Amino acid sequence: MQNRREMLSHSVKVAAMLAAVGLMPGLAQAQAAAYNTPAFAAKTLAEVMKALGAAMPAESKDVTITGPDIAENGAVVPVGAATTLPGVKRLLMMVEKNPAMLAAMFNVTDAIDANISTRVKMGQSSDVYAVAMMNDGKVLFARKEIKVTLGGCGG
Amino acid sequence: MSRQNEARPRRAILLASAMLVCLAAGAQTKSPADGIAEYRKMLEDGNPADLFEAKGEALWKQRRGPKSASLEACDLGKGPGNVKGAWAEMPRYFADTARVQDLESRLLTCMETLQGLSAAEIAKTPFGRGEQSNVTALATWIAAESRGMRFNVPQGHAEERRFYELGKRAFFFRGGPMDFSCATCHSEEGKRIRLQDLPLLTKNPGDGIGFAAWPAYRVSNGEMWSMQLRLNDCFRQQRFPYPGFASEATIALGSYMGVNAKGALSIAPGLKR
Amino acid sequence: MADPMRIRAQVAGDKATVRVLMSHEMETGQRKDAAGATIAAWHIQEVSAQHNGKTVMTAQWGPAVSKNPFMQFNVKGAKVGDKVTISWVDNKGDKRTDEAVVS
Numbered sequence: 054m055q056n057r058r059e060m061l062s063h064s065v066k067v068a069a070m071l072a073a074v075g076l077m078p079g080l081a082q083a084q085a086a087a088y089n090t091p092a093f094a095a096k097t098l099a100e101v102m103k104a105l106g107a108a109m110p111a112e113s114k115d116v117t118i119t120g121p122d123i124a125e126n127g128a129v130v131p132v133g134a135a136t137t138l139p140g141v142k143r144l145l146m147m148v149e150k151n152p153a154m155l156a157a158m159f160n161v162t163d164a165i166d167a168n169i170s171t172r173v174k175m176g177q178s179s180d181v182y183a184v185a186m187m188n189d190g191k192v193l194f195a196r197k198e199i200k201v202t203l204g205g206c207g208g
Numbered sequence: 209m210s211r212q213n214e215a216r217p218r219r220a221i222l223l224a225s226a227m228l229v230c231l232a233a234g235a236q237t238k239s240p241a242d243g244i245a246e247y248r249k250m251l252e253d254g255n256p257a258d259l260f261e262a263k264g265e266a267l268w269k270q271r272r273g274p275k276s277a278s279l280e281a282c283d284l285g286k287g288p289g290n291v292k293g294a295w296a297e298m299p300r301y302f303a304d305t306a307r308v309q310d311l312e313s314r315l316l317t318c319m320e321t322l323q324g325l326s327a328a329e330i331a332k333t334p335f336g337r338g339e340q341s342n343v344t345a346l347a348t349w350i351a352a353e354s355r356g357m358r359f360n361v362p363q364g365h366a367e368e369r370r371f372y373e374l375g376k377r378a379f380f381f382r383g384g385p386m387d388f389s390c391a392t393c394h395s396e397e398g399k400r401i402r403l404q405d406l407p408l409l410t411k412n413p414g415d416g417i418g419f420a421a422w423p424a425y426r427v428s429n430g431e432m433w434s435m436q437l438r439l440n441d442c443f444r445q446q447r448f449p450y451p452g453f454a455s456e457a458t459i460a461l462g463s464y465m466g467v468n469a470k471g472a473l474s475i476a477p478g479l480k481r
Numbered sequence: 482m483a484d485p486m487r488i489r490a491q492v493a494g495d496k497a498t499v500r501v502l503m504s505h506e507m508e509t510g511q512r513k514d515a516a517g518a519t520i521a522a523w524h525i526q527e528v529s530a531q532h533n534g535k536t537v538m539t540a541q542w543g544p545a546v547s548k549n550p551f552m553q554f555n556v557k558g559a560k561v562g563d564k565v566t567i568s569w570v571d572n573k574g575d576k577r578t579d580e581a582v583v584s
Contacts, residue, residue, distance in 0.1 A: 086539070088526045093543035121250055123243035125403065125481045129427040129547045131250040148545060152511060156545035159554075164537035165530075166496065166555040172251075172547040174509070202240075202403060256549035258487045259504045430506075430548035 086160075093155050098182070101147065101155045102192065110184050113193035118183035119170070120199050127175040127201040134159075134183030135168035136193070143186040144169055150179035175201050244403060248479070257348060257425040257477035260432040264349025267342055273323030282318035284311070284350065295354035296474055299463045301365040308371040310462040311350060312436045313454035315343050331453040335437050340453075347434040348423050351476035358473055359420060361466035368463065371456075375464025378457050379409070384448035390461070392446075394418075404481070409465050416475035419465040424478035433480070435462060488581035490556070490565040497559030497583045499530070501552045501567050509544040524572060525550065531566040532556045559583050 092104035102109055119133035134144040141161045147154045156173040167185065175181070178200040185193045238246070268279045268291070284294035285302065299310040305317055316327035325339060333340040363369050382389040393399065394409040407418035414420075423434045433441075439458050443450045451457035484504035490497045503525065510522025528540040537556055556565065561583055568578040 086541075088541055093541070121243065121247035122238065123240060123247060125244050125247050126428045128430065129251065131247075131551075133553075151545055153543060153545065155543055157540060157542045159538060159540045162537050164532060164535070164557055166557065168555060169538075170551075170553040172551050174507075174545045174547055200243075202244075254500055254502055254551040254553070256502055256504075256551070258502055259484060259549060262487060263484060425549075427547075 089158070092158070094153055096152070096154060098147065098149075098154060101145075105158075105186070107186055108190065108192045110182075110192040110194035113185075113195065116183055116185045116193045116195040118181060118195040118197045120181055120197055122198075123200045123202060124175060125202055127177065129172045130175050130181075130199060130201070131170060131172050132156075132181055132183075132199075133168065133170035134185070134195075135166075136185045138167070138185065138187065138193075140188040141167040141185050142188050143184075145182070145184040145186070146171065146173060147182040147184065148173060148175050148179050149182065150177050151175065175199065177201055240403075251427070251479055255425055255477065255479045256427075256430070257352075257423070257432060257479065260345045260348040260425070261352045261477060262349075263342075264345035264347070264352075267346050268349065273319065273325045275322065275324035277322050277324075279315075279318050279322060279346070281322055282314070284314055291350055291353045293354050293357055295351045295476070296357045296359050297362060299368075299371065299459050299466060300362050301367045308365075308367050308459055308463060310435065310454065310459045311347050312343055312434060313459055315346055315350075316454055319343075335440065336431065344423070344432050344434045344437065347436075348432055348477050351423050351474070354474050355476065356473065358471050359466060359469045361463065361470065363467060371460045371463040372467050374456070375460035375462070378461050379464055384446050386447050388446040388448065390442065390446075410468060412469050412472050415473035416478065417472070419462075419469040420472040420474050421476070421478045421480070423476050424480045426480045428481055432477070483575060483577045486567055486569075486577060486579040488565060488567055488579055490559070490563075490581050490583040492559065492561055492583060493555075496555045496557050497563070497565070498553065498555050499565055499567075499581075501550075503550045503552075503567075503569060503577070505548065505550060505569075505571065507544060507546055507548045507550060511544075522572060525569045526572050527570045528552070529568050530554070530556075531564075531568075532559055533563050534566075 089104060092101055095101040095104050099109065115138050116136045120131060124130040132146050134146050144159045144161055144167060146156045148156055157171055159169050161167050180196050181199050183195045271278050281288045284291060285297055285300045286294050295311060299308050301308050302314065309317065316330055319325040319330065320327040330339040330343060363372060379390045390409065393406045397408050399406040407413040409418050422438050423432065425432050436453055436458060439461060440450045486504065487502040489500045505525050506523055507525065508520055508523040510519065512520045514520055522544055524544040525542050528542060529536055530538040538554060563583040564580055565583060566578060566580045568576065570576045
């Protein structure tokens, strides 16, 4: 039975081969949509939405944000953004009091659930936003306050 | 009652609103301890320690060093190449080196004798760099191969018993500018520093606690911490010089804690704040 | 070349839950070293996911995503034996692609 490393190195070889013949899946598309530097430098919700060319979001019960009430450490805060509405284009995660508000932006296709989780850094206790940008131009959000504590020594 | 309320309406209203706020806060945010427990649970799935585990497994099998050999012939106490359950029985006495060794000390032995790497050089290398980061990755994987097993650190050999006593002495030895010892923080039940519980290490503190919680990934600095690094940081916090990587004193402390933790379930590699 | 990702893809009903752990510093560019010099930003910027070769999700990340990032999402209609491929590119142009089989 292959161990993990062998399996992974095999996949890397496959990927390298595909890249060599210009068939690297996904990356070409990812690079085609240029990295939105202004959006990731924006400090306020208004600035982020402007950089994304989108309307200001309206609060909606159809968008959910999951996360802890208290994060023991701001370096790793699990956050989930989801909506049950059809026709989602993008899901965004933002931390209001971070130096730049936008943490992550996911382009949703019909092939996945509009339900994505990741972990973000929070500089301090803050409101965290899940924003859903819909295909029809509507922008909706849900918000949750997450407190960040400083742990002590040890542990 | 209502008469009193009429007589002192402001106070009653203030009291009532204070109670409502407390109740509301309690209902929404739970106690801080519950909140922290929920946070830790959310992080359980997807422990970055997995990355180090995978790296360690690869390193065990990879031909490296001047001798271009793998570590698959390394004896961790259960026979050459037998990794499952080895962590739960360390530190222990090894006949070939005629001394008690913990996991990281034993890895140095194997990396030197099998692969031709320099144990002294690795011991001098700071944590997180060069071969030290490889030792940490190896320790992470080897500990993971004892996941779910209960600690059973041997005391059958006279040297193993001597090291236990040495470890006990080291544990209670006060020194440094703060006159701290390990016991200052770890010899009483129910102690904590801010939000961190301090496990009682003079006996078995419970499954997955204390000795049984390491190696662990620390989210606060994104580092993988082996037991040697954990000890290093304890000494740093005591403002006490670190006795040196895989030194007798650190192995002895591992013996003391490991024997005390007999029967505790190992959860390594764990996740810490 | 960066360390490999750990990808788990498990069928649950008519979907597969994909969990990814990536090995990356995700340096924000806000921190200073001991000498007071700013440590340069170094983080994953683009992520993409394929199911049997078809792109199902792309993402852009800022430096606020945690170090050694974790990501979880569900792929509709994935079956045992299907392939899930995850790729990332960071701001220095370093890349990584790893693959897993849905189980």
